[in-house]
Amino acid sequence: MAEAYIIDAVRTPRGGGKPGKGALSHLHPQHLAATVLAAIRDRNNLDTATVDDIIWSTSSQNGKQGGDLGRMAALSAGYDITASGTTLDRFCGGGISAVNFAAATVMSGMEDCVIAGGTEMMSYTTTFAAEQANAGLPPRMMGSGHQALDELHPQSNQGVCGDAIATLEGISREDLDALALVSQQRADRAIKEGRFAKSLIPVYNRDGTVALDREEFPRPETTAEGLAALKPSFAALADFDLGGGMTFRKQINRRYPDLEIQHFHHAGNSSGVVDGAAAVLLTSKEYAEKNGLKPRARIVAYANIGDDPTLMLNAPVPAAKKVLEKAGLTKDDIDVWEINEAFSVVAEKFIRDLDLDREKVNINGGSMALGHPIGATGSILIGTALDELERSGGRYGLVTMCAAGGMAPAIIIERI
Secondary structure (H helix, E strand, O other): OOOOEEEEEEEOOOEEOOOOOOOOOOOOHHHHHHHHHHHHHHHOOOOHHHOOEEEEEOOOOOHHHOOOHHHHHHHHOOOOOOOEEEEEOEOEOHHHHHHHHHHHHHHOOOOOEEEEEEEEEHHHHOOOOHHHOOOOOOOOOOOOOOOOHHHHOOOOOHHHHHHHHHHHHOOOHHHHHHHHHHHHHHHHHHHHOOOOOOOEOOEEOOOOOEEEOOOOOOOOOOOHHHHHOOOOOOHHHHOOOOEOOEOHHHHHHHHOOOOOOOOOOOHHHEOOOEEEEEEEEEEOHHHHHHOOOOOOEEEEEEEEEEOOOOOOOOOHHHHHHHHHHHHOOOHHHEEEEEEOOOEHHHHHHHHHHHOOOHHHEOOOOOHHHHOOOHHHHHHHHHHHHHHHHHHHOOOEEEEEOOEOOOEEEEEEEEEO
16 A cells, blocks of 8 residues: 655634634635645645645535535635545544545555645634534434434534533533643643744735734633633523424433433633634655655554444544554554544543543644634644644654544554
8 A cells, every 4th residue: 555645734823703703704715725725835836737636624515615615725726727626524523534535545546646624614604594504403304214313313412412421421610621721721832832833824815914824712811710700601502492392401311311411511611613724735655756745744544433423522532542453553652642622521531531641632732722613623633733743753643533423533643
């Protein structure tokens, strides 16, 4: 099997995801995607006529984010018309899956140069009506003659799932807040020390002025007392009538009838709503040598797995175990772990279940501090892991994240 190499990774800063208020919210999603595609081309003197494909992740493919953003953004960035593109959706996990799929095409020997990445403008997607969203919906029916999907695998709102998992695992509000505070502190340190500078690129308005050149979401002034004062966000939502008396709480209680969900998650210990985009350039060894490109990492292994869709957020642990087995590695071989902080309980449970050294997990903060632009986050985290491996001299990085429907993709990279 051929090797797949990461040549470069870039991303935008993450802008606040409130409609009309975030620094990127006035831009079109295609503009953000084109920004990172242009940067990956220019930084590597890439002949875009040699790009075999562009594999893009966008979770909410409606309206401005519909219509194959991968292809349209490439054209907008001025790529050669022969550079094709496609767009996928694995909910939150799409940014990792885009890189995994790109690596697979190179490792198969069928393609030599593929760009993977993702875009999500939550300042736009949060304006969608509920029926346009992709997960956490009222009961959905399969076809005529089939059992209702919620009867087979009842699914709830992700925030309510986070609270349910914390309750089941006996993880306290104090522990969840403590991890959120660490995320803010580490992100602040990383920003001050320029740890994101290698990958971070500015976003410009169409008139050439700077739209955003720094992270907009972090709150370095966060304190333990401030977090403790925040009210839980999902208690009322858990009991919202979805129709016919069904609620998100009841969806979970259909599978876990004795569970009395305690509500611990709030805006401070949940991932931030933001806008952002990222791109990763992958090539074969032969392509890199022919075009004078220096690989930064190689793809060691990748994996996908599904888990209980009712709790939805627990697949990262089995995904990490699966990809480690595929790679022939153990947890002790991993120098940098990136587990997306969709909710504090996801990262906290991940650390506890795998008995990890906390100093190796989300070293530069996570989505609780920096934000989670759904379809782009996985690609962002791969670039973050690569930058940290280079900064610290580590060898292996493992990236994984939960996704709606109870899924998780995972990838291991090795610094070169």
